[in-house]
Each structure stands twice: as C-alpha cells, then as structure tokens.
Amino acid sequence: MTLTATREAAHASGLPARRTLITRRNIPYVLILPALTGFLAFKAYPILAALYISLTTGAGAARTFVGLDNYVRLVSDPLFxxxxxxxxxxxxxxxxxxxxxxxxxxxxxxxxxxxxxxxxxxxxxxxxxxxxxxxxxxxxxxxxxxxxxxxxxxxxxxxxxxxxxxxxxxxxxxxxxxxxxxxxxxxxxxxxxxxxxxxxxxxxxxxxxxxxxxxxxxxxxxxxxxxxxxxxxxxxxxxxxxxxxxxxxxxxxxxxxxxxxxxxxxxxxxxxxxxxxxxxxxxxxxxxxxxxxxxxxxxxxxxxx
Structure with missing residues (x-):
C-alpha cells in the first residue's frame, strides 16, 4: 500500500494519517514481543536473580545480603x-x-x-x-x-x-x-x-x-x-x-x-x-x-x- 493510499484509508476511517503510519511502524515490535517476553522471563530474569543470589547467604525469607563474601570464599576454597x-x-x-x-x-x-x-x-x-x-x-x-x-x-x-x-x-x-x-x-x-x-x-x-x-x-x-x-x-x-x-x-x-x-x-x-x-x-x-x-x-x- 502506498503512502497516498494509506492516507486515503485513514481519512475514510476518520483517523489521522500520522497515527495510522505510527501504528504500522510499530508492527515489527509487536511481532517480536512474544520472543522478547520469553527472553526476559526465562533468560534475563534468571541471570539477574542468580547475580543477586550470589551476593546473599541463607534460603527463602532468611536470605541475608553478604556482598562479595561468596566470591572471597571462592578464591580461598581449595576444592574450587x-x-x-x-x-x-x-x-x-x-x-x-x-x-x-x-x-x-x-x-x-x-x-x-x-x-x-x-x-x-x-x-x-x-x-x-x-x-x-x-x-x-x-x-x-x-x-x-x-x-x-x-x-x-x-x-x-x-x-x-x-x-x-x-x-x-x-x-x-x-x-x-x-x-x-x-x-x-x-x-x-x-x-x-x-x-x-x-x-x-x-x-x-x-x-x-x-x-x-x-x-x-x-x-x-x-x-x-x-x-x-x-x-x-x-x-x-x-x-x-x-x-x-x-x-x-x-x-x-x-x-x-x-x-x-x-x-x-x-x-x-x-x-x-x-x-x-x-x-x-x-x-x-x-x-x-x-x-x-x-x-x-x-x-x-x-x-x-
């Protein structure tokens, strides 16, 4: 569809042409939204959560923030x-x-x-x-x-x-x-x-x-x-x-x-x-x-x- 045809369709529907064009430009972002949501939920969040957990000790509600203590322990751990x-x-x-x-x-x-x-x-x-x-x-x-x-x-x-x-x-x-x-x-x-x-x-x-x-x-x-x-x-x-x-x-x-x-x-x-x-x-x-x-x-x- 050409730009002129788009504007005519927008005019016929009573919508501004600019608003219709912005919607069309957003279609690729809408299409990648499911993949992006999956990445954030199953990749980004676990990575960031693991980073936070590495700075804590304990479990559940008893988890305590200890900063870099786990990494200091890692350096001095002979088993590691x-x-x-x-x-x-x-x-x-x-x-x-x-x-x-x-x-x-x-x-x-x-x-x-x-x-x-x-x-x-x-x-x-x-x-x-x-x-x-x-x-x-x-x-x-x-x-x-x-x-x-x-x-x-x-x-x-x-x-x-x-x-x-x-x-x-x-x-x-x-x-x-x-x-x-x-x-x-x-x-x-x-x-x-x-x-x-x-x-x-x-x-x-x-x-x-x-x-x-x-x-x-x-x-x-x-x-x-x-x-x-x-x-x-x-x-x-x-x-x-x-x-x-x-x-x-x-x-x-x-x-x-x-x-x-x-x-x-x-x-x-x-x-x-x-x-x-x-x-x-x-x-x-x-x-x-x-x-x-x-x-x-x-x-x-x-x-x-």
Missing amino acids: WTALWNTAQILIVQVPLMLFLALLLALGLNSSFVRLRSVWRLGVFMPSLTGLVAYGVMFSVILNKESGLLNWVLDLVGIEQIDWLGSPFWARVSIILALTWHYTGYNAVIYLAGLQSIQKELYEAAMVDGAGTLRRFASITIPQLRPILLLTVVLSTIGTLQLFDEPFVLTGGGPDNATLTISLYLYQNGFRYFDFGYAAAIAYALALIVAGFGIVQMRLRGGKK
Whole structure:
C-alpha cells in the first residue's frame, strides 16, 4: 500500500494519517514481543536473580545480603581450585586428541577412495546422537572393574585388569575416553563440511606446480580450514569447561575428588548442600572463564585478514 493510499484509508476511517503510519511502524515490535517476553522471563530474569543470589547467604525469607563474601570464599576454597585443575587437565588432553582424530576422520571420509562414504559418515556421527546419561551408563558398564567389557578384553591378551573408575588417574582417562567417543564424530562432520567447501582448483593448481600430499595439506587444507579449526577449538574448550554429565554419571566426582569439575562442584553446593548463594558465585566465576575464551575467539578470528 502506498503512502497516498494509506492516507486515503485513514481519512475514510476518520483517523489521522500520522497515527495510522505510527501504528504500522510499530508492527515489527509487536511481532517480536512474544520472543522478547520469553527472553526476559526465562533468560534475563534468571541471570539477574542468580547475580543477586550470589551476593546473599541463607534460603527463602532468611536470605541475608553478604556482598562479595561468596566470591572471597571462592578464591580461598581449595576444592574450587581442585575442580578447576581437574577440568583443565581433562581439557588439555581431551580437546587436542578429539579434534586431531576428528580431522583424520574428516580427511578419510572426504577421500574419493572410500566406498559407501554416506554409510561411514552416518556411523561416525551416530555416537553424538546418543543421550549424555545413556552413554555415561554404557561406559560405566564397559569400564566396570569386575565385569566390564574392556577389562575382559585386556584379560584375554594377558594384560592386568585396570580399575578404570576407582583410580584417580584412570578415572580421568575414562572421562577423556567417553568424551572423545561421543564428540569426535560431531566435529568430524564439521570438518568434512569445511573440506568440501575448499575449491578443487586450488589442489589441481598445486599438483601442477609439483606440490606433494603433505605440501597441499599444509599450504591449502589447513589455511582454508583455519576459521573452522578455531571455532571447534573454542566450542570444545567451552564445552569441556562446563563438563558435568560424564563425571556425574561415571564417577560422581571421585575417587578422592579426582574427577570433580567446576559444574559438578556447582551442582553439589546448590543441590546437595543447598548453599545456593555460593553455587551462584561459582556459576558466575565459570561464566567469566567461558566469556574469556569467547573474547579470545573473537580476537583470533578478527585478526585474520
């Protein structure tokens, strides 16, 4: 409808043209109102409420404002630093291992020598579709010291059985194995999409110039995949920093707090000890750590010309 037609319609209805135009301009805001209401009710309010709770202690009507006491307690809490160190150890080993395997899988699945590639791609991606609790329970059965499948296989080849979930070192290894199994295929599919977007002419030109396989990989594949590599590194790092399901189901944070992560420690304070003020402070500390990695990501990607 043109401006003239709008004014004529407004004149026929006895309403001022300006008022009709203002109403039409407000239509987009009316349309986004449900989404905005949902965001305020289910996102903004809980975030602000958690911030207030982190500055208090107690529960219900007995809640008392204590300022930054919970954050001061956090800095001097050895269990928090233990949880942070456990999370860092898992992250340092698991993320590079998982992404390296994902890249190898993506290169293999992108190869023209592999037959039934669609079937293999589906098989690689299937573990990521498994529910977190479901595959945690599955690994707890596989890694059981007495009747687990993995120890049964080790016994067949003459290797002494391992207490996968009862030893601090092997418990962390078990968490890393579970995470790698579940998320490698997911990242492989992301890398595969990136590989398929690289122009074949680049490889053909490099082959004409005499570049070998490794040279093409280093000079073409890696630079072209750099944004995707950065994305998966940051997303995987942030996901590991928020690690909860696997240690909760497999080890419960044990043995001797060897697999206690920040998110699991937050859960314990909030829903086992009902210290919601301190749990909220842990949540905000974790949010700051995650935000720090997000800023690093933006700077790394922003620096690429």
